[in-house]
Amino acid sequence: xxxxxxxxxxxxxxxxxxxxxxxxxxxxxxxxxxxxxxxxxxxxxxxxxxxxxxxxxxxxxxxxxxxxxxxxxxxxxxxxxxxxxxxxxxxxxxxxxxxxxxxxxxxxxxxxxxxxxxxxxxxxxxxxxxxxxxxxxxxxxxxxxxxxxxxxxxxxxxxxxxxxxxxxxxxxxxxxxxxxxxxxxxxxxxxxxxxxxxxxxxxxxxxxxxxxxxxxxxxxxxxxxxxxxxxxxxxxxxxxxxxxxxxxxxxxxxxxxxxxxxxxxxxxxxxxxxxxxxx
Amino acid sequence: xxxxxxxxxxxxxxxxxxxxxxxxxxxxxxxxxxxxxxxxxxxxxxxxxxxxxxxxxxxxxxxxxxxxxxxxxxxxxxxxxxxxxxxxxxxxxxxxxxxxxxxxxxxxxxxxxxxxxxxxxxxxxxxxxxxxxxxxxxxxxxxxxxxxxxxxxxxxxxxxxxxxxxxxxxxxxxxxxxxxxxxxxxxxxxxxxxxxxxxxxxxxxxxxxxxxxxxxxxxxxxxxxxxxxxxxxxxxxxxxxxxxxxxxxxxxxxxxxxxxxxxxxxxxxxxxxxxxxxx
DNA sequence: TAGCAACTTGAATCTACCG
DNA sequence: CCGGTAGATTCAAGTTGCT
Numbered sequence: 206x207x208x209x210x211x212x213x214x215x216x217x218x219x220x221x222x223x224x225x226x227x228x229x230x231x232x233x234x235x236x237x238x239x240x241x242x243x244x245x246x247x248x249x250x251x252x253x254x255x256x257x258x259x260x261x262x263x264x265x266x267x268x269x270x271x272x273x274x275x276x277x278x279x280x281x282x283x284x285x286x287x288x289x290x291x292x293x294x295x296x297x298x299x300x301x302x303x304x305x306x307x308x309x310x311x312x313x314x315x316x317x318x319x320x321x322x323x324x325x326x327x328x329x330x331x332x333x334x335x336x337x338x339x340x341x342x343x344x345x346x347x348x349x350x351x352x353x354x355x356x357x358x359x360x361x362x363x364x365x366x367x368x369x370x371x372x373x374x375x376x377x378x379x380x381x382x383x384x385x386x387x388x389x390x391x392x393x394x395x396x397x398x399x400x401x402x403x404x405x406x407x408x409x410x411x412x413x414x415x416x417x418x419x420x421x422x423x424x425x426x427x428x429x430x431x432x433x434x435x436x437x438x439x440x441x442x443x444x445x446x447x448x449x450x451x452x453x454x455x456x457x458x459x460x461x462x463x464x465x466x467x468x469x470x471x472x473x474x475x476x477x478x479x480x481x482x483x484x
Numbered sequence: 485x486x487x488x489x490x491x492x493x494x495x496x497x498x499x500x501x502x503x504x505x506x507x508x509x510x511x512x513x514x515x516x517x518x519x520x521x522x523x524x525x526x527x528x529x530x531x532x533x534x535x536x537x538x539x540x541x542x543x544x545x546x547x548x549x550x551x552x553x554x555x556x557x558x559x560x561x562x563x564x565x566x567x568x569x570x571x572x573x574x575x576x577x578x579x580x581x582x583x584x585x586x587x588x589x590x591x592x593x594x595x596x597x598x599x600x601x602x603x604x605x606x607x608x609x610x611x612x613x614x615x616x617x618x619x620x621x622x623x624x625x626x627x628x629x630x631x632x633x634x635x636x637x638x639x640x641x642x643x644x645x646x647x648x649x650x651x652x653x654x655x656x657x658x659x660x661x662x663x664x665x666x667x668x669x670x671x672x673x674x675x676x677x678x679x680x681x682x683x684x685x686x687x688x689x690x691x692x693x694x695x696x697x698x699x700x701x702x703x704x705x706x707x708x709x710x711x712x713x714x715x716x717x718x719x720x721x722x723x724x725x726x727x728x729x730x731x732x733x734x735x736x737x738x739x740x741x742x743x744x745x746x747x748x749x750x751x752x753x754x755x756x757x758x759x760x761x762x763x
Numbered sequence: 764t765a766g767c768a769a770c771t772t773g774a775a776t777c778t779a780c781c782g
Numbered sequence: 783c784c785g786g787t788a789g790a791t792t793c794a795a796g797t798t799g800c801t
Contacts, residue, residue, distance in 0.1 A: 291624035292589050298577040310571050316595055316614050318682050326678060329628055334680035335595045345570040349608055361794050365769090385603070385772095385792065398793065399605060401613035403597050525774045567776060602775045603792030611793075612775060686795050689772045697774055771797080780788085 208476055213435070215449060215459040215476055219469045222441035225462045226269040234273045234460065235348065235436035238424045238448050240283040256289050259296040260303060266441065267304050273439065277348045279431040280309070283317070283419065285336040291329060297337065304341060312347075313340040313402060317423065321407040338404070338423075353429040355397040366392060424448040428455050446472045487755055492714070494728060494738040494755055498748045501720035504741045505548040513552045513739065514627065514715035517703045517727050519562040520545075523575060529744045535568055538575040539582060545720065546583050552718065556627045558710040559588070562596070562698065564615040570608060576616065583620060591626075592619040592681060596702065600686040617683070617702075632708040634676040703727040707734050725751045 208215045218225040241263065242254065254262045270280055286294040301311055315338035322334035404426065408418040424447055428438060434456040440448040443461040449472070452459045463469040487494045497504040520542065523535040533541050549559055565573040580590055594617035601613035688699045707717060707730055717731040722742040728751070731738045742748040 312571055314572055322680055330592055331678055332680045334682040359794055399610055401601055401611045403613040522774045600795035602773055604775050605791050606777050
C-alpha cells in the first residue's frame with residue numbers, strides 16, 4: 206500500500222521481511238533504523254525466534270538490507286542479547302562478525318542507556334539498563350549531519366569562558382599537550398557541542414496495545430543525523446510504526462514492512478488518518 | 485615481594501602476566517579486576533599490542549586466570565576496542581567467543597559510561613564515551629553480595645561516584661575512619677534499590693605522574709559486590725595500582741602483577757609507606 | 764568551610780605525509 | 783601500496799588555591 210502526499214510518501218508492505226524486501230529497489234534507501242523482534246521476546250506475536258537460530262534467521266535479511274541501501278547510507282540495528290542459562294547469549298556478536306563477511310562495515314556501536322529499565326531482581330545479575338545500537342555502513346564515507354543533533358554545552362563553559370586566562374591562549378606554545386588552549390577563544394559565543402556515542406532516554410511505557418519499546422526520540426535522532434529531508438527511511442520490522450511516524454514528521458519518505466496483520470492494518474489506518482499526511 | 489599485615493597482605497610480582505601467573509596457586513583467587521593495556525595504546529610502556537594480534541596475546545593469559553580463580557569467583561575485564569580504518573575492531577568480541585571455548589561463562593556485560601570522555605571531532609564519528617566491563621565466571625553459581633552496592637532511590641547514585649573522588653575520600657577518612665560507610669548510614673532511613681548494569685562516572689584526569697584511567701570507585705564497586713573481607717583480589721595488569729589500593733582499603737588480600745619496572749618499584753614504595761598498611 | 768575561579772589533563776581518531 | 787608518525791580537532795570533569 207502506498208500513501209502519497211506532495212512532500213513525502215509511505216509504502217507499507219504486509220509480510221515477512223525476508224521476502225517483502227525483494228520488492229524494494231537496489232540502492233534506494235538512505236537509512237535503515239529497526240528494532241527486530243528480540244530472541245525469545247514477543248513470542249506471542251512473532252513466533253519467537255530462538256537464540257540459537259537467531260543468526261541464521263537474521264543474516265539473509267541483512268544481505269537484502271545491504272542490497273537496498275545506498276552506498277552513502279547507514280543501517281542502525283537496535284538489539285540486545287538475552288540472558289540464557291545464566292549467560293549473555295552470543296548471537297548478537299556473532300551477527301556482527303557474519304555481517305562483516307557479507308561486506309558490511311561495523312562503523313560504531315552506540316549505547317542506549319535506558320533510564321527506566323525493566324524492574325526485577327535475580328540472584329546473579331542486576332537489571333539490564335542498556336541496549337546496543339549497532340551502526341553498519343557500506344563505505345567509509347557516508348552521509349552524516351552532525352550539526353543536526355548538537356546539544357547544549359555543559360556548565361563548564363560558563364566558568365571557563367567568563368575570563369579567558371593567559372594560559373588558555375598560550376597552552377599550545379608552553380605545553381606539548383593537545384593544544385586546546387590555542388582555540389579556546391573560538392569558543393566565545395558557542396553554546397552547542399557535539400554529542401557522544403551514549404544516548405540517554407527512557408522507554409515509552411505508555412503504549413497501549415504494542416509491546417514495542419522503541420521510543421520516538423531514538424529513530425528521530427538517527428533520522429536527523431543520517432538523512433536529509435526527502436530521503437528514504439526503511440524499517441523492515443515496523444511494529445507500532447515509531448520509525449515511520451518519526452520519518453514522516455521529519456519530511457522523509459518511508460518504506461515499512463510488518464508481518465503481523467493486525468499491526469499492519471492499524472498502521473495503515475493511523476497513517477491514512479494522520480493529520481500529518483494531509484490527504 | 486610480600487607485604488603482610490595482621491588483616492591483609494599484598495603480593496607484588498614483577499614481570500609479564502603470562503609467566504608470573506604460573507606462581508599463583510590454582511583456585512586461590514576470589515575476584516580478578518583488571519584493565520589490560522588496550523590494543524594500540526600505551527605503546528611506550530607496554531609495547532603496544534596490535535589489534536589483530538590482541539586475541540592471540542590475551543587468550544593464554546585468560547587461560548591462566550581461569551586456573552587461579554576459585555569456582556565461585558568472578559573475572560571483570562575492562563576493555564574497549566579502538567576504531568581502525570573507520571571501523572570498530574572486532575578483537576574484543578572475538579575474545580568473548582574464544583574465552584567461552586576455554587570454558588568461561590560470559591555472564592554479563594556492564595557498561596561504564598565515561599562522563600568526561602576524550603574530546604575530538606571527526607567527520608564520521610562522535611566521541612567515545614563508554615567502555616565494556618565484561619563479566620566472566622566458571623560456574624553459574626558464584627559469590628555476589630548485591631546488598632553491598634545498593635543505592636538510595638533517586639538520582640543520588642550519580643552523585644555517589646562524584647563523591648568518591650580522592651579528596652572527598654581522604655577528607656572523610658581523616659574524620660570518621662570509614663567515609664563511605666558513614667555516608668551510607670546517612671541514607672539508612674531511605675528506600676534502597678539495587679543498581680543496574682550501567683555505571684556512570686568520570687575518569688580521574690588530575691593525577692600527576694600516572695595516567696590512572698581506572699577510577700578508584702570502579703574496582704571498589706566490584707570488590708564490594710563480588711568479595712567478602714579477607715578474600716583475595718588479583719590484578720594481572722596493575723598499572724598505577726588502583727585495584728590494589730581499593731582492595732586493601734576494603735580489607736581484602738591482593739595479588740598484583742606489573743611488568744613495567746618503574747611502575748612496580750613505585751607501587752612497592754607506596755604500598756610499604758601507605759598508612760593503611762600500618763607497618 | 765563553603766564557594767568561586769583558574770588550571771590541567773585525558774585507553775580518541777581522523778587526515779596527511781613520509782619512507 | 784603498506785606502515786608508521788605527526789598535526790589538528792575537541793569536552794567535561796577533577797584539582798588547587800584563594801576569599
